[in-house]
Amino acid sequence: xxxxxxxxxxxxxxxxxxxxxxxxxxxxxxxxxxxxxxxxxxxxxxxxxxxxxxxxxxxxxxxxxxxxxxxxxxxxxxxxxxxxxxxxxxxxxxxxxxxxxxxxxxxxxxxxxxxxxxxxxxxxxxxxxxxxxxxxxxxxxxxxxxxxxxxxxxxxxxxxxxxxxxxxxxxxxxxxxxxxxxxxxxxxxxxxxxxxxxxxxxxxxxxxxxxxx
Amino acid sequence: xxxxxxxxxxxxxxxxxxxxxxxxxxxxxxxxxxxxxxxxxxxxxxxxxxxxxxxxxxxxxxxxxxxxxxxxxxxxxxxxxxxxxxxxxxxxxxxxxxxxxxxxxxxxxxxxxxxxxxxxxxxxxxxxxxxxxxxxxxxxxxxxxxxxxxxxxxxxxxxxxxxxxxxxxxxxxxxxxxxxxxxxxxxxxxxxxxxxxxxxxx
Numbered sequence: 001x002x003x004x005x006x007x008x009x010x011x012x013x014x015x016x017x018x019x020x021x022x023x024x025x026x027x028x029x030x031x032x033x034x035x036x037x038x039x040x041x042x043x044x045x046x047x048x049x050x051x052x053x054x055x056x057x058x059x060x061x062x063x064x065x066x067x068x069x070x071x072x073x074x075x076x077x078x079x080x081x082x083x084x085x086x087x088x089x090x091x092x093x094x095x096x097x098x099x100x101x102x103x104x105x106x107x108x109x110x111x112x113x114x115x116x117x118x119x120x121x122x123x124x125x126x127x128x129x130x131x132x133x134x135x136x137x138x139x140x141x142x143x144x145x146x147x148x149x150x151x152x153x154x155x156x157x158x159x160x161x162x163x164x165x166x167x168x169x170x171x172x173x174x175x176x177x178x179x180x181x182x183x184x185x186x187x188x189x190x191x192x193x194x195x196x197x198x199x200x201x202x203x204x205x206x207x208x209x210x211x212x213x
Numbered sequence: 214x215x216x217x218x219x220x221x222x223x224x225x226x227x228x229x230x231x232x233x234x235x236x237x238x239x240x241x242x243x244x245x246x247x248x249x250x251x252x253x254x255x256x257x258x259x260x261x262x263x264x265x266x267x268x269x270x271x272x273x274x275x276x277x278x279x280x281x282x283x284x285x286x287x288x289x290x291x292x293x294x295x296x297x298x299x300x301x302x303x304x305x306x307x308x309x310x311x312x313x314x315x316x317x318x319x320x321x322x323x324x325x326x327x328x329x330x331x332x333x334x335x336x337x338x339x340x341x342x343x344x345x346x347x348x349x350x351x352x353x354x355x356x357x358x359x360x361x362x363x364x365x366x367x368x369x370x371x372x373x374x375x376x377x378x379x380x381x382x383x384x385x386x387x388x389x390x391x392x393x394x395x396x397x398x399x400x401x402x403x404x405x406x407x408x409x410x411x412x413x414x415x
Contacts, residue, residue, distance in 0.1 A: 009281040016276075016288055020295040027299045034306040042309065127316065130250055131370060131391035181388060 040064075042124060043108075047071060049122040050110035051084035051091040052146055076207045079200070084119075088112065091119035092204050096196035101184040103127035105136075109196045111150070115204055117171075118157065121145045121193065133185030140167045144176035145193075156197045159190035221346060228350030235358040235400075236407040240326040245359055246396040248318050252375045255363035256356075257304070257311050261319060263352025265296045266328045270336040270348030272296075277337055289332045290323070297322045327351055362399045366390045 002008060041060045044067040048055050053070060055063050071093075072083040082093040093110035105126045110119035121142055128134045135141060144167040150156045151174040162168065162177040178186035219227075234240045241262070248258045269292045273280075280288050301319045304312040312319065322328070331351050336344040367373055370390030372380035389395050 003279075003281055004283065009284055012279065012281055013284055013287065017291060020291055024295055024298055027302055031302045031306040035302070035309075038306065038309045125313070129392060131386070131388060 044071075046108045046122040046124045047082050047084065047093050047110075049142075050093050050108040050120045051082075051086050052088075052110070052120050053084070053086060074207070076210075077203055079203055081200075081204070081207060084110065086119065092200075092207075093119070094196070094200050095124075096192060096200070098188065098192035098195060100126055100128050100188045101133050101182075102129070105188060105192055107189075107192055107196070109193060109200070111197070111201070111204060112147070115201060115208065116150055118145050118148045118150060118193075120147075128185045129182065133179065133182040133188075135179050135182065136185060136189055141176075141179065144168050147171045148176060149174045150197065150201075154198060155190065155194045156201075157190065157193050159186045159193075161186075219343070224343075224346055225350050225353070228347065228354045229357060230354075230407075231411065233354040233358065233407065234327045234330070234351050235355050236404045237411070238327075238330070239404075240330055241355050242400070244318055244321060244325060245355075245362065245400060246393055248315060249359055249363040249396055249399075250366050250370060250391050251314070252360065252363045252367050254311060254314050255359050257308065258315060258318065258322075259352070259356030259359050261297075261300045261304075262322055262325060262327070263349060263356055265293065265300060265322055266331055266352040266355075267345050267348035268296050269293045269328055270331050271341050271345040273332045274336040274339060274341040274344030280337075285337065286333070289329060293328050293332070294323045327355055358400075358403060361403055362396060365399050366395060370395070 037060065041063055044063055045055045048067060048070065055066065070085045074081050074083060079094065084091045084093055090113045091110045093108055096109050097104050097106045106124045108122045108124060112119045123137050126136065128136060148157060149172050156174065158175040159178045160175050164177055168175060168177045232238060235242065235245055244258060249255050272292050273289055297320065304319060331348050335347045339347070369387045372378060372384050372386050
């Protein structure tokens, strides 16, 4: 068969595509479980962290065991709520996402048992500017939310400019420090948290009332 | 450039220096700008690109006498894309943090002109071993330039090298170094140095 004949060309295209498809299929099958497990662990870590439970230095298996021990997942009014046992009682955590400066910010927001204070916040995925908005994933920024009072009316939590560099130490003023040089991202996080709380606090109240009965 | 009787040392001199894909041929600039603000991300990207270039050149060269001319580009892209997907899956499975930091740029290795360029300009017409070495050399040429750019950007932008703090406390980070524009400055300066050095030795 001539190498440039249409039949050879078509046959060759089919065979080579099939061979490479087979290779990709094999690699995909071999790595799929590991990839899914890693994604699950990332999420479990974020939920535990938001509720104030440290997973620093833990192996994947340890994180998974701790998660099973501490967290109960419930479906309530079509939302997924994570009930996390903490040393201060129980925290309610939920996933929430909103637009950031460059892409969607995916966060886990946790509220304490009384629903009047945040338990904490963590981010599972964000693509803010590294070194500027990307600093929302640094612990000094996230620690500010731990135990922060939730204001009665909107905005529940404010993210405000400040000259401090280590974050707002006051956990009763319903306000945390923004990141210098990352106003857009700070505003995006503020909006994300407030929208999340606006949507979930009533649901959590209903859930809590239901639990009491 | 005749690859059949080219010595290995001459080949690496060519791919790393005289015909460096980034600073001389100005290929692969997109990722050179995007992933060079931290050395660790750059290193993984460089390893990925080098492996993909070397292996696709090897594969394409091995089957070069079987590929019909009319669909050779399709075959090249198929081979390159397959290796990139394999690399992407392995990163996701074993280095998820770095995979997340590199974002879409791993997938975009497929469109990196260096790989396609080496496949079309070299692997199509040279035996597998030479093609493999040419791909490896071109990948290393790319890696070298990226590591230089990333070294400067991470040092000045974060005050760290591979995430380890090296500058004194009083050092104020140059925020601009973290963002894309600085890659243009740093890359241009590197390019300038290479070019003038090359002209000098000729």
